[in-house]
Amino acid sequence: MRTISADEVIQNIEFELLQSAVSHDDLGAGIQSVRQYQNRVREKLLDLSRDTKNGREIIIHLCQINEMLITVIQELNTALHALQIEVRKMARLAQVKALYGSAGQAAQAGLQPEEPTHARAIPVSDIERAMREEALHLELDLRPAAVPLIGGLVKKLKFALHDLVLFYTRQLAQKQTAVNRTYGEGMMYLIETCEQQRMEIDLLRARLAAVESYLEIRSGNTRSG
């Protein structure tokens, strides 16, 4: 069995410390939760075997989805903020290392993170799906009236009433889709920014490594010279 060194354990601790800045799992679970709810609501509202839902219930569900999306965006924003702090920290680390030329002194300044960032993809396809208009499309659901003689009349009346409800509901659904799209776009923007930040961290690390090796070579040359 390979012998584990203390340095290795410490590096893992430092990596865990860096990881805690952004809670990917929590966000993933949140997005998953929105998707599940969306699917459940869609199934419930468009279930042809049941009575057509009234507009109020649909609105309530839509508002709920809005709330959930807001929450996810809010948490994404927090995560982004944490990531920005990390980027600044990395930049400072690069500066300190360039100034002192020693990893030890930089570590004393409390700036140790060296591990590569493990970017985890946030499932954007689900957000895209939730942004489409057909996600909220409702169909007319009418059963034949079982009333003798005036059954046809009742059916016509019901049809007219349901059509009216659907008319307004669809209008609301369209507006809602627009709102969803705005949220979705916001989320996509945040996700993209997250990715950019991650790339920036990796770039900074690469530059840092280059600066380090340059300084090492230079100090070696100075000694030999």
Add this chain to the structure above:
Amino acid sequence: MVTIEGRATPLTFSVVVNTTDRAGPLQTLLHALEHQSYPHFEVIVVVGPTRDDTLKVLSLYEGRVQVLHCPAANLSRSRNIGLLAARGDIVAYIDDDAVPCQRWLEQLAYLFEDPYLAGTGGVVYMIYPQESRVQHRIGIMSSLFEHKDVRTSWLEHLTPPGMGCQWTARMMGTNMAFRRQALLEVGGFDEFFFYIGEETDLALRMVRAGHVIHPVLEAPVYHVPASSRHRRMFSYYGKWWLQTRSGVYFAIKNGLSAGDAVGNIVLRCLHLVHGHWMDYGQLWREHKITLAQLWIMRLGELYALTIGTLAGLFAKRRLLPRSTGESAVGTETSASILRFQNEQSTLQGAVDPVSGKPPLLRELPAPPLRLCLLSSKYPPTHYDGVGRLTHLMAKGLFELGHTVHVITCGEAEQVTFYDGAYVHHIPQQTGRYSMYRRFPNLFHILNYSHTVYEKVRRLVANDGVQIVDSPIWQCEGLVTTISGIVPTVVRLVTTSRQVADLHGERSEDLRLLAEMERTLIERASYVLSNTRATLEFVQSVYQIEIPAGQYAVVPYGIVPVADEAIRPFDPERQAGPLKVLYVGRLEKRKGILDLFRAIPVVLQAIPEVQFIIAGQDNSTHDGFLRRTGMDYPTYFAHRYGSYASRVEFKGMVSDEALQSLYQSCDLFVAPSLYESFGLIYLEAMNYAKPVIGCHAGGIPEVVEHGVTGLLVDPGAPKALAEAILTLLRAPARLREMGLAGRQRLLEKFTYLQMAHQFEQAYRAVIARQ
């Protein structure tokens, strides 16, 4: 953190406290506010129809606190009175029986830097001694008065259970803050709510008016629920119908506004009443209330349902007139607040938030410190030597006026206040460092240390903790030390490497553990050792040299018992056998086998001696059971059966019983093969008892050979027996050495002396940082 200096005009706060008949807790709160890190705030106390010393308490703060009166016992009205008098940009409400964290206002100021935020609130820890728990943390509430008070994050329960169609952040009056302008715009609190529900009703109305309400996981407040005119502590009988009255009104008003179905509103109101009816029935069946009280409470529910329904349907909301808000907003500048803190504020000692007891030193020469001690086991439940020592440190540091936080392992997250310290219980987690699962000790220690770090991070941010003190045992402060977020002091005690060596254990897991111990020492800001011997031993074992100026030797201390409690040996005593006491775990390291071998020699010479052995059998952990198939008491009975009648095994005893054993013994023996210090010797010396120990570890720095007791070589049972016989045969020396030990303790080893030395070391480290 907000940079106070960074703003041209810092945000100002009006801290509003609504109080009635709670003079004691109010004084504790005002005392705590003296220590707030954010200075730009005024305090407004709105006093209800009080009958106690509240006004007397407030007279102590004359000229610093705005005192207003509310003629009725109506919390909403009281809150509105405070709001109208407020001049700060932000109005922060806190209960009169709560204590805020040191950076409460600083954290709130940081949040309100966001111009869109209209209201927020932090965590509420209930530190009520009988039932400590997280009382509120980013809770949510529906338009139908359904609530979930404690959530770990905003992403938890994205789909809340319940009937209400509008869910929003739930505010808790104990810890909430709003922009004054936004509060006035919505008419303040609805005065129909006597108490309960008014804060969430406000949050709902603010949200509907387009404001952003966002409670957070930070800025905690420690809540010690006190009795009020609506409920009495330690009693189940109370005006609980007031909850129903508020709930029904809330559900009708907000349910209708939010668009809840009428059927759901009716159902919810009936649920409220029915739920209380069932609860009262249960209380009666459990004999917690009488039959008469049961029916008074049940009829109260019906009354509440009627009143709540009528008011909800037909009465207008009792809000502040819109004109009041418009005229108040902007008429006063924030510069006009009456500052609460004065130049003496920073020099006041911390106060016990539960009892209100001040420390021994009330006013200090320098600002008190905010410290965090780590100990995975801590009194009063289960604790070991490290836990007991940490408790004594916390107690001593509190008496010197400092605020002490202790982080310990617990089953659920909670905060208690025990003997001078806020004790933060954190559950053990195992979600990290899975790559080390095959090393169980390392795996658990890294996970626990990481959990500790997360708590420390919060304490640094919210409570302004300046330094962390970690024992080397179990490396609790390892991750915190590596993170570098706060200076860490390592307390050297017996290390796991030493224990492993003494028990002859070798494994990769223990090697890594020892490596972590070394890392902790190397990376710590400062090292504190209980004895010089421990320091030298650790340096030689780990082959490290701690530079001068990086360490100090601070001997431990205990609480001296009163002079009346000590029982020095009486040489004239005629009756009763001589009693020899051993206290400690029954394990190899504690020298229990040497004592077993010495007992027959002693009893052959003086047959009437009685040996009392108190401590938990540890034969499973030190491998003795595995090797012999017997635990220690069984082994003694098996091996030295003829002497068994003169030896009494007490097992684990309570603290009271232990003190009684120390008091009643004539000689104390603990032949440990190694002790970094040996608190047990001090405990015997406390009762003026002579002690016998070994020339090992730090024991010679505690026991003065030939003066306060005798020392023998470790692992030498014959010499041990000789020493016991020497003292038992010289009654005058028993008394003389016992009294000398007591004197030595009072001069060098009291908990206050120890705390004072710790304080000096901490101050030096903080100053250096």
